Amino acid sequence: MKKLRFTLSEDGKISLMKYGLSLVATLAVGAVMILLQGENPAAAFVEIFRGAFGSRAAIGNTLHWAVPCMLVGSAALVAFKSGVMNLGLEGQLYLGGFVAGCAGYMVSLPPVLHPLFCLLAGGLAGMLWAMLPAFLKLLFKVDEVITTLLLNYVAIFFTELLTLLVISGAKALGTNSIMTPLIHDSAKLTPLIPGTSATTGIFVAVAVVLCVYLLYRYTLTGYELKQVGENLKFARVGGVNANKMFIIIFLVSGFIAGLCGSAETIGVNNRFISRFSSNLGWDGVMITRVASNSPLGVLVVSLIWAAFKAGALHMERTTTLNRYIINLLQALFVLFISIDYGMLYRKYLGWRARKKMVEEEARKLEN
Amino acid sequence: MENERQDYVLETRNICKNYALLKANDHISLKVRRNTIHAIVGENGAGKSTLMGILTNVVKPDMGDIILDGEKMNFKNPMDAAHHGIGMIYQEFMLAPRFTVFENIIVGFEEKKGVFVDRKKCRERVEAICERYHFALPLDELIDELPVSVLQQIEIVKVLYRGADLIIMDEPTSTLTPQGIEGLFDAMRVLKESGKTILFITHKLGEVFRVSDEISVLRDGKLVGTYQPQEVDQQKLANLMVGREVILQAHKLPVSAGQPVLEVKDLRVRDADGIERVKDANFEIRAGEIVGIAGVAGSGQQHLVEALFGLAKPEAGSVIRYLGDEVTGKSPRAHRADRVGYVPQDRIGMGCNVAASIWENAIMGYHRATGFHPKWLIPRRQAQEFTSRVVRDFDVKVQNLENHIGSLSGGNIQKLIVGREFSQNNRLLLIEDPTRGIDVGAIEYIWEKLIRFASEGAAVLLVSHDLNEVMQLSDRILVMYDGRLRDGGGHGELTEEQIGLLMMGGEVG
Numbered sequence: 004m005k006k007l008r009f010t011l012s013e014d015g016k017i018s019l020m021k022y023g024l025s026l027v028a029t030l031a032v033g034a035v036m037i038l039l040q041g042e043n044p045a046a047a048f049v050e051i052f053r054g055a056f057g058s059r060a061a062i063g064n065t066l067h068w069a070v071p072c073m074l075v076g077s078a079a080l081v082a083f084k085s086g087v088m089n090l091g092l093e094g095q096l097y098l099g100g101f102v103a104g105c106a107g108y109m110v111s112l113p114p115v116l117h118p119l120f121c122l123l124a125g126g127l128a129g130m131l132w133a134m135l136p137a138f139l140k141l142l143f144k145v146d147e148v149i150t151t152l153l154l155n156y157v158a159i160f161f162t163e164l165l166t167l168l169v170i171s172g173a174k175a176l177g178t179n180s181i182m183t184p185l186i187h188d189s190a191k192l193t194p195l196i197p198g199t200s201a202t203t204g205i206f207v208a209v210a211v212v213l214c215v216y217l218l219y220r221y222t223l224t225g226y227e228l229k230q231v232g233e234n235l236k237f238a239r240v241g242g243v244n245a246n247k248m249f250i251i252i253f254l255v256s257g258f259i260a261g262l263c264g265s266a267e268t269i270g271v272n273n274r275f276i277s278r279f280s281s282n283l284g285w286d287g288v289m290i291t292r293v294a295s296n297s298p299l300g301v302l303v304v305s306l307i308w309a310a311f312k313a314g315a316l317h318m319e320r321t322t323t324l325n326r327y328i329i330n331l332l333q334a335l336f337v338l339f340i341s342i343d344y345g346m347l348y349r350k351y352l353g354w355r356a357r358k359k360m361v362e363e364e365a366r367k368l369e370n
Numbered sequence: 371m372e373n374e375r376q377d378y379v380l381e382t383r384n385i386c387k388n389y390a391l392l393k394a395n396d397h398i399s400l401k402v403r404r405n406t407i408h409a410i411v412g413e414n415g416a417g418k419s420t421l422m423g424i425l426t427n428v429v430k431p432d433m434g435d436i437i438l439d440g441e442k443m444n445f446k447n448p449m450d451a452a453h454h455g456i457g458m459i460y461q462e463f464m465l466a467p468r469f470t471v472f473e474n475i476i477v478g479f480e481e482k483k484g485v486f487v488d489r490k491k492c493r494e495r496v497e498a499i500c501e502r503y504h505f506a507l508p509l510d511e512l513i514d515e516l517p518v519s520v521l522q523q524i525e526i527v528k529v530l531y532r533g534a535d536l537i538i539m540d541e542p543t544s545t546l547t548p549q550g551i552e553g554l555f556d557a558m559r560v561l562k563e564s565g566k567t568i569l570f571i572t573h574k575l576g577e578v579f580r581v582s583d584e585i586s587v588l589r590d591g592k593l594v595g596t597y598q599p600q601e602v603d604q605q606k607l608a609n610l611m612v613g614r615e616v617i618l619q620a621h622k623l624p625v626s627a628g629q630p631v632l633e634v635k636d637l638r639v640r641d642a643d644g645i646e647r648v649k650d651a652n653f654e655i656r657a658g659e660i661v662g663i664a665g666v667a668g669s670g671q672q673h674l675v676e677a678l679f680g681l682a683k684p685e686a687g688s689v690i691r692y693l694g695d696e697v698t699g700k701s702p703r704a705h706r707a708d709r710v711g712y713v714p715q716d717r718i719g720m721g722c723n724v725a726a727s728i729w730e731n732a733i734m735g736y737h738r739a740t741g742f743h744p745k746w747l748i749p750r751r752q753a754q755e756f757t758s759r760v761v762r763d764f765d766v767k768v769q770n771l772e773n774h775i776g777s778l779s780g781g782n783i784q785k786l787i788v789g790r791e792f793s794q795n796n797r798l799l800l801i802e803d804p805t806r807g808i809d810v811g812a813i814e815y816i817w818e819k820l821i822r823f824a825s826e827g828a829a830v831l832l833v834s835h836d837l838n839e840v841m842q843l844s845d846r847i848l849v850m851y852d853g854r855l856r857d858g859g860g861h862g863e864l865t866e867e868q869i870g871l872l873m874m875g876g877e878v879g
Binding site (some may be wrong): 119121222223224225226227233234236237238239240241242243244250310355356360361364 | 386388433434542571601679681695701702703706707712714719720721722723724725730733734737738741742745746747748749869
């Protein structure tokens with residue numbers, strides 16, 4: 004009997020080509036852009052690298068940014084891998100952030116329990132917010148693209164309103180931001196590297212990514228989630244309860260997005276600040292896109308994303324370039340990643356086979 | 371010499387076409403005599419479609435020449451090929467609903483008066499064609515309600531209107547009843563007599579001998595040879611196609627029907643538009659029995675099976691009993707848990723997930739019905755074992771279980787899907803067109819497995835558009851016409867023509 008086993012397939016080759024070519028193309032186009040602004044691209048890239056990994060503080064910064072990137076990336080992955088267009092990560096993140104902020108200053112708990120309680124509360128808030136579009140879809144067949152997208156705006160204003168109610172309309176001294184009071188020290192995430200902004204939040208983030216990885220790799224639910232995303236009819240015929248899967252996807256995705264908001268609140272700002280998210284939700288969509296919906300990919304891409312974010316500020320300080328050039332590079336990378344390299348590869352193989360054949364013909368004719 | 375060349379209306383020389391890893395056409399040099407019906411036979415994937423694509427310029431060849439009427443052609447686009455008199459009738463009809471027959475015929479090739487369509491002149495031409503070739507078409511009726519055999523005639527008139535001298539017909543009989551096929555063959559003979567040449571693509575060997583003047587066999591992208599009908603027979607042709615000995619006869623085992631597994635009473639199903647597609651269906655299937663449902667496509671078979679598997683909701687008053695328990699309206703998931711299997715007709719859209727690996731496709735259904743240990747996990751080892759079993763028992767040609775199922779051929783995908791459903795100890799199997807569009811070797815294999823599966827005590831509902839398949843495999847035959855089930859007798863009780871009559875709504879006296 005022929006022995007059959009699992010090994011790496013041809014897809015591996017294509018993936019490798021995909022990331023390699025995209026990186027080269029992004030750097031090339033990015034270099035031209037930087038050149039056009041009269042700076043040396045090599046120097047700019049070196050500054051980005053220094054800002055991300057050049058010192059203890061730099062590494063701390065990168066780790067600090069990696070937390071929201073990994074979390075929101077996982078939240079997006081859970082949705083997009085199953086074909087659910089949850090564009091409401093931003094809103095779910097705000098609800099999570101707000102509830103975590105309240106839990107941080109209203110409740111008194113011992114140090115280790117308090118942050119965990121805040122994270123859990125924030126996650127549940129994000130989850131509840133995500134249930135809205137899920138039920139609208141199941142009961143009234145409203146497309147989740149519309150509902151999740153628009154509920155983002157509702158969430159931003161809603162949390163602002165709630166914050167005003169919580170602080171009875173009084174603004175914090177000396178600022179124009181609408182924010183909740185500072186959380187108790189017991190609720191703060193512990194610093195990981197003293198003197199830097201890295202916190203133990205990174206453990207939470209990595210744990211979440213690993214959970215998502217295990218979910219898809221080994222569990223029945225993960226298998227069904229994937230099949231629902233790739234071919235809904237096939238999954239239904241195979242006995243998958245698609246409606247239940249749909250709810251699970253929204254709940255899990257919303258929970259992780261809520262976690263992300265909580266981690267930002269108790270790990271970085273130490274309070275809920277309205278409009279604190281600099282489009283983190285959309286970073287999540289880009290991260291999972293670049294990672295091709297692979298959980299371990301999210302881990303790697305999030306680190307790259309975080310390094311870019313940390314490096315961008317440093318580059319802005321040391322060169323004349325604006326830090327938004329980084330956003331441009333990220334967007335370019337997403338663009339190049341989205342090319343169908345598998346198709347190009349097959350076309351290349353066809354072209355090679357044709358060329359070889361024509362050459363053989365010519366040789367035969369000569370003889 | 372000159373005369374001999376003129377004898378051929380079409381000649382291809384060393385046509386080659388390569389796809390990534392596949393030689394679809396490998397030095398095909400075909401000669402087609404003028405005024406003949408030239409059959410082209412071959413298994414799926416033998417290169418028939420590619421060759422026809424090249425003739426109509428839908429596919430660009432890598433090399434080789436097309437010689438039409440002794441002149442080397444260099445088509446610029448498919449329209450150019452059409453203008454040179456090559457007309458193609460596809461398996462799936464290219465007709466626009468909500469338009470009349472007349473409009474469908476002239477579209478794209480209208481006679482113009484300035485910028486306007488000269489309907490009168492078009493009409494005269496269409497009517498002249500219908501008269502000359504004996505087609506009685508309802509020119510002013512809408513396409514929508516017309517039966518398949520008429521749609522096909524419309525396609526034929528369409529290519530004639532476009533001035534085709536060489537007409538390519540791709541599997542034209544696959545959707546027709548025996549009577550419809552007879553009508554088509556008559557039309558083909560009339561066309562031949564009035565000077566046209568027909569390339570008749572098929573894999574039904576019986577039909578080849580009824581109309582063809584010459585037969586070309588393709589295998590693995592190569593032309594095996596061109597034969598006169600009198601120098602070969604069906605068996606020889608089948609062997610040439612497959613490259614080995616094949617048996618086209620199913621070996622039915624005698625069965626003793628056991629307990630009723632599925633009982634259907636007064637089943638009625640409406641489609642999304644509220645039209646009743648299944649009308650008062652009553653039947654039962656016993657353990658060990660294969661019940662076949664024959665019928666023209668779209669007679670309600672699809673809705674019947676969907677209702678039985680819980681994909682569509684039956685009307686109130688319908689009763690479906692499975693092993694004595696009522697299961698009307700239960701979900702596919704519940705049916706899976708009850709050990710009901712389903713092989714859908716649409717194998718790419720419903721039967722598999724082309725984006726997933728072979729093992730992921732193999733365990734679908736099994737993961738719910740039987741499951742793994744522990745219950746909520748999918749351990750790789752167990753998944754691999756189950757997949758290997760399906761692959762081995764059903765002779766699926768795979769290299770690596772992690773590969774995408776899309777890397778397999780249609781026949782191998784079908785074997786995997788059928789194998790998956792057969793390997794789960796299912797008590798009842800709903801199976802639609804299990805062998806549609808797959809090669810003779812795979813058909814033979816699936817038929818044999820199906821018969822053995824039933825003989826081991828399972829109940830099978832076989833819905834097929836291939837009448838021969840239904841007649842070969844079924845212990846009892848039901849015929850579906852316009853949503854109603856009619857008795858088609860036991861195995862071998864009625865002739866093909868009689869069942870064909872039932873399929874058209876006629877009565878067997």
